[in-house]
Every structure is written in C-alpha cells, then in structure tokens.
Amino acid sequence: DTxxxxxxxxxxxxxxxxxxxxxxxxxxxNRLYWYRQTLGQGPEFLTYFQNEAQLEKSRLLSDRxxxxxPKGSFSTLEIQRTExxxxxxxxxxxxxxxxxxxxxxxxxxxxxxxIL
Amino acid sequence: xxxxxxxxxxxxxxxxxxxxxxxTYSNSASQSFFWYRQDCRKxxxxxxxxxxxxxxxxxxxxxxxxxxxxISLLIRDSKLSDxxxxxxxxxxxxxxxxxxFGTGTSLTVIP
Numbered sequence: 001d002t003x004x005x006x007x008x009x010x011x012x013x014x015x016x017x018x019x020x021x022x023x024x025x026x027x028x029x030n031r032l033y034w035y036r037q038t039l040g041q042g043p044e045f046l047t048y049f050q051n052e053a054q055l056e057k058s059r060l061l062s063d064r065x066x067x068x069x070p071k072g073s074f075s076t077l078e079i080q081r082t083e084x085x086x087x088x089x090x091x092x093x094x095x096x097x098x099x100x101x102x103x104x105x106x107x108x109x110x111x112x113x114x115i116l
Numbered sequence: 117x118x119x120x121x122x123x124x125x126x127x128x129x130x131x132x133x134x135x136x137x138x139x140t141y142s143n144s145a146s147q148s149f150f151w152y153r154q155d156c157r158k159x160x161x162x163x164x165x166x167x168x169x170x171x172x173x174x175x176x177x178x179x180x181x182x183x184x185x186x187i188s189l190l191i192r193d194s195k196l197s198d199x200x201x202x203x204x205x206x207x208x209x210x211x212x213x214x215x216x217f218g219t220g221t222s223l224t225v226i227p
Contacts, residue, residue, distance in 0.1 A: 031213065040124070042203050042217030043160065056214060091159060102148050102207050105215060107159040 002026060004108035006092050012114045013082060020078045021111045025094030032075050033105060034067055035091040043091055049075060050097070079113075087115045117142050120206050122218035130226050133194050137221045139204030140186045148207040149180055151189050153200045154220065160203055163189075194225045 005024040013019055025032050031050050035043035046065065048056045051072040064082075069075040079086055089112050093105035122139045129135045141149075149166035164171065166178040166187050177190040187206075191198055201220040207213070 033215070035217075040219065042120075042219045045214050045216070048213060050213070097213060102213055102215070104150050104162045104165060105205075106162065110159050 004092055004094050004106055006090075006108035006111050008111055009109060010112050010114075012116065014116050015082055015084060017082055018078065018080045019082060019113060020076055021090055021092075021113075022074060022076050023092030023094075023108055024074045025092070026106055027073075029094035029096050029106075030072070031095045031097045031102075032069055033093045033095075034075070034077050035093065037089045037091055037110075038087075046077070046090075082113075082115050084115045087113055089113075119143060119216035120204055120218040122204050122221050124219055124221060126222040126224060128224045128226055129194055131194055131196060133225075134190065134192045135194060135223065136188055136190045137202055137204075137223075138186050138188050139206075139218050139221075140184075141204075141206045141216070142185070143206070143208045144185060146185075146206045146208040149178075149187050150205040150207075151176075151178060151187075152203040152205055152217075154203055155200050160217075163202070191223075194223075196225050196227060199224045 033048045034046040037043045047067045049069040064080045067077045089110045091110045093107045095105045096103045151163040152160040153163045154160045166180050170179045175192045179188045201222050203220045204218040207215045
C-alpha cells in the first residue's frame with residue numbers, strides 16, 4: 001500500500017505527558033499537512049510543509065505543538081505537556097502542488113489521541 | 117465568518133432517492149474545490165474534485181457557482197453504502213495553500 005501512513009493508530013496517555021506522532025506521506029508528494037478533528041467537526045488545519053520547509057502554522061496552534069519534516073519525507077507532530085482538550089483525531093494528508101495549484105489531498109488513517 | 121459552511125443535517129433518505137447538499141464559501145478568491153466522504157471514525161477520502169463547468173462521476177454530480185460562492189453535490193439513486201458524512205473543501209491561492217473544510221453533512225440512506 002503506497003498511501004499515507006500514520007502511527008500509532010491510537011495513543012492513550014496521562015495529562016502532562018509528551019506525545020509524538022509520525023506520518024509517512026505518498027512518496028512523490030511534496031506537500032504535507034497536519035489536521036486535528038473532533039467529533040462533529042471537519043478537519044481543522046494545524047500546519048503545512050512544502051518539502052522540508054514548514055510554510056504555514058495555524059494561529060490556533062499553541063506553543064506546545066511542534067512539527068518537523070527534516071528530510072522532506074516523513075513528518076512528526078509532537079505535543080508537549082498534553083491537556084485534556086488535546087484529545088482528538090490527528091490526521092496527516094499529502095498532496096502534489098506547484099505554486100498556487102493544489103491537487104487533492106490524500107489522508108492517512110489518523111492517530112486517535114485520548115488524554116486521561 | 118467561517119471559511120466554509122455546510123448544513124450538518126442529518127439527511128435521512130430512502131434508498132433510490134436523490135439528495136443534494138450545498139456548501140458556501142466566504143473567500144471569493146477560492147480556486148480549488150473538492151468533496152470528500154468520511155465514514156464514521158475513518159479518514160476523509162476524496163469523492164470528487166469540482167470543476168468550473170460542473171462534473172459528473174456516475175451517480176454523483178458536482179456543481180460550482182462562483183457568483184453565489186457555493187458548491188453542490190447531487191447524489192442520484194442513493195445506495196445504503198452512500199451513508200457517510202460529506203465534507204466540502206475549499207482552497208484559495210491568497211491564503212497560501214491551506215485547505216478549509218466544512219463541518220460535514222451527515223447522510224443516512226434508509227432501506
């Protein structure tokens with residue numbers, strides 16, 4: 001399967017702990033996005049990479065969140081000092097884009113985070 | 117005002133019915149439009165892109181109305197397997213490369 005891969009699928013942790021998620025995009029896709037989704041809502045944009053450069057970050061994203069894509073391939077999303085409000089599905093998507101033209105995004109299965 | 121707005125539904129329709137969803141967007145510079153389908157506790161999956169002239173894929177027809185800033189999705193001859201949440205997605209050149217999602221419209225097709 002050459003789709004977008006995310007792991008872990010599920011993460012349960014205590015409040016205050018740090019968590020890290022990984023996303024492996026479709027190999028030829030240069031753009032990678034992280035989203036958060038809660039029940040009854042659409043995916044909410046967190047951050048976006050073009051190759052290894054993090055080009056955009058949501059204003060809603062607190063300093064406890066950080067993302068990297070060191071070699072322009074896989075990406076990690078870290079949440080420090082987790083809070084109960086961080087409980088959500090974290091989705092990664094990738095796409096092929098040139099300039100302002102964007103092809104549709106393809107999503108991974110997501111990582112479901114539960115904070116106890 | 118939200119970038120993308122959808123009626124959350126739920127829409128409950130009998131098998132074989134025709135159902136239509138609308139989605140409005142606020143940024144007049146929006147240039148790319150998509151419909152995604154999301155099953156319960158699964159990831160969104162691309163259903164179809166929406167082109168300026170409208171486009172059809174089997175039982176699904178998408179339309180774009182730039183003047184009124186809305187897109188629509190029409191599903192004909194509904195199947196039980198069409199039950200899902202349908203997400204409207206919009207991308208605008210002047211907001212970088214962010215994709216904005218609606219909250220989704222829930223559809224249940226009833227036998």
